[in-house]
Amino acid sequence: MTFIEYLLERWPELTELTLLHAQVVLIAIGVATVISVPVGVAVHGRDRASRIVLSITGAALTIPSFALFGLLIPIFGLGVLPTIAALVLYAIFPILRNTVTGLESVDPAMIDAGQGMGLSPGQRLRLVRLPLAWPVVLTGIRVSTIMVVAIAAIAAAVHGPGLGKLIFGGLARMGGANALNDVLAGVVGVIIIALVLDIAFLVLARLTTSRGVRV
Amino acid sequence: MSEPVPHGRDQMMIRLERISKRYPGQSADAVAELNLDVKQGEIVVLVGPSGCGKTTTLRMINRLVQPSQGRIYLDGEDVTQIDATRLRRRIGYVIQQVGLFPHMTVGRNVGLIPKILGQDGQQIAERVDELLALVGLNPDQYRERYPRELSGGQQQRVGVARALAADPPVMLMDEPFGAIDPITRERLQDEFLSLQQRIGKTIVFVTHDIQEAIKLGDRIAIFGPDSTIAQYDTPERILAHPADDFVRSFVGAGAAVRSLGLLHLRDLPLPACERVEDRRTISEDATLYDALDAMLQAGVDELAVAGAGDAPPRLLRWADAIRARERAATGSERAATGSARSGEAP
Numbered sequence A: 001m002t003f004i005e006y007l008l009e010r011w012p013e014l015t016e017l018t019l020l021h022a023q024v025v026l027i028a029i030g031v032a033t034v035i036s037v038p039v040g041v042a043v044h045g046r047d048r049a050s051r052i053v054l055s056i057t058g059a060a061l062t063i064p065s066f067a068l069f070g071l072l073i074p075i076f077g078l079g080v081l082p083t084i085a086a087l088v089l090y091a092i093f094p095i096l097r098n099t100v101t102g103l104e105s106v107d108p109a110m111i112d113a114g115q116g117m118g119l120s121p122g123q124r125l126r127l128v129r130l131p132l133a134w135p136v137v138l139t140g141i142r143v144s145t146i147m148v149v150a151i152a153a154i155a156a157a158v159h160g161p162g163l164g165k166l167i168f169g170g171l172a173r174m175g176g177a178n179a180l181n182d183v184l185a186g187v188v189g190v191i192i193i194a195l196v197l198d199i200a201f202l203v204l205a206r207l208t209t210s211r212g213v214r215v
Numbered sequence B: 001m002s003e004p005v006p007h008g009r010d011q012m013m014i015r016l017e018r019i020s021k022r023y024p025g026q027s028a029d030a031v032a033e034l035n036l037d038v039k040q041g042e043i044v045v046l047v048g049p050s051g052c053g054k055t056t057t058l059r060m061i062n063r064l065v066q067p068s069q070g071r072i073y074l075d076g077e078d079v080t081q082i083d084a085t086r087l088r089r090r091i092g093y094v095i096q097q098v099g100l101f102p103h104m105t106v107g108r109n110v111g112l113i114p115k116i117l118g119q120d121g122q123q124i125a126e127r128v129d130e131l132l133a134l135v136g137l138n139p140d141q142y143r144e145r146y147p148r149e150l151s152g153g154q155q156q157r158v159g160v161a162r163a164l165a166a167d168p169p170v171m172l173m174d175e176p177f178g179a180i181d182p183i184t185r186e187r188l189q190d191e192f193l194s195l196q197q198r199i200g201k202t203i204v205f206v207t208h209d210i211q212e213a214i215k216l217g218d219r220i221a222i223f224g225p226d227s228t229i230a231q232y233d234t235p236e237r238i239l240a241h242p243a244d245d246f247v248r249s250f251v252g253a254g255a256a257v258r259s260l261g262l263l264h265l266r267d268l269p270l271p272a273c274e275r276v277e278d279r280r281t282i283s284e285d286a287t288l289y290d291a292l293d294a295m296l297q298a299g300v301d302e303l304a305v306a307g308a309g310d311a312p313p314r315l316l317r318w319a320d321a322i323r324a325r326e327r328a329a330t331g332s333e334r335a336a337t338g339s340a341r342s343g344e345a346p
């Protein structure tokens, strides 16, 4: 069977796997964002605290993904849960780092003006710091997303959902019927998800960034 | 320094009482035991060399810098310990870098504090338009622009409009025209003075340009190198009678010429002018400086001074101009100490 014939025959299943893959990525990114942004807000401007937090979350990135999935089995078992947990762990660092950097790189004159005109610390954060840091935060989320799309394929090792199933299955049966097509379809699917999400984030950035600070 | 005349405390809009600031880890005070009284409606200019504590003093008034010692009174109330955020909403603040929020339109920048104070949308929109018009920007043209779509001078005007938004009785301005080219700066200074005529705020203004201080200040506080005030007086008296060598050198050569800029033709006793059509004419709003400049330029020694409205023109002769300045210099010597040039509390 040629790759084209394979695609024509299997597309309902391929679509489903692709959507599951994207879904698991987006859930993980959502969770990671909800964790990272508040932590970034809490530690920014405090040298020691941000260094500690960034070292710990940065270290997580150095764990080989295959090993990490394996290590999570005793805690979360198999399936969706360990997949999301591992992806969250990887996704935190870029978002957290960009949140801290974004908040800290706001022009001190802005903060000064805000404080001088009588904005409370909460108002300065909400009205000045966060909106000005937002494009940088969003870039962090985007980087995390692209990274996690690829890592999610490894989740097949813990029976996670997504395109990893095709890739791992195909690799295990190399030489067998459709083995190469499976691997190819999985890889192409991962690339398509990455591209689509990347574009989606660029559009989101444009829609959510004020015209006054857009580059 | 010359002690301000004892007024009732309630006449003083701002009173700094022996305030000092020592920044953490520093061995010397940035500001030492400083006293300063600012009357309601007057412009006080803090001037002095770099690092002498002007900004520190200004920022202690709205408690962006917490004084190490001393008391601050605003309109008779001791504000040294009250909630700083609430205090700052009663005080307009304009910084040199302007500090407009780049992600907000001009309208939102100006309307931010009214919004936080809970005014409704209609009210805020009207206030924003009123303020933009006040600082000389057409609201329809500028309301929806972002700060980066404005020139430096326009940004500075928006900064002033924003500081005025909550109609604070007091304005603090830290080198607001510092980063602006000389020609625009002069125009902004003129506009600033005519704006102040209309709004009558109590203003503390920081600059390191003595020329600007002389032009704008009802009183000038010259900061000495030891973080204290070397002289606090009207521009006329500082030019005519510098308190010490430091002030003399800071005011610099040309003090006599500069003082010409303080005398307005309308205030001078001048004879009526005949044969106006043969003479060059100058507005009575001009200063003696402008008049002598015009005479030198035209190579004449007489000018007709146009009166306001139907008032007949008057004659200014070179020799009379020189005498007028002389009289002003010796007159200010006898003037009551500490009296401001204009804008005194009623």
Ligand SMILES: Nc1ncnc2c1ncn2[C@@H]1O[C@H](COP(=O)(O)OP(=O)(O)OP(=O)(O)O)[C@@H](O)[C@H]1O
Residues within 6 Å of the ligand: B023, B024, B026, B030, B048, B049, B050, B051, B052, B053, B054, B055, B056, B057, B208
């Ligand atoms: N946050 C700070 N921490 C430590 N020292 C400071 C701080 N801010 C100012 N200083 C010091 O306090 C002194 C007064 O500073 P200030 O900014 O008030 O001077 P200035 O008169 O406004 O000078 P300039 O004309 O250059 O603006 C300076 O010696 C300065 O180095």
Ligand SMILES: [Mg+2]
Residues within 6 Å of the ligand: B054, B055, B056
């Ligand atoms: Mg300064």
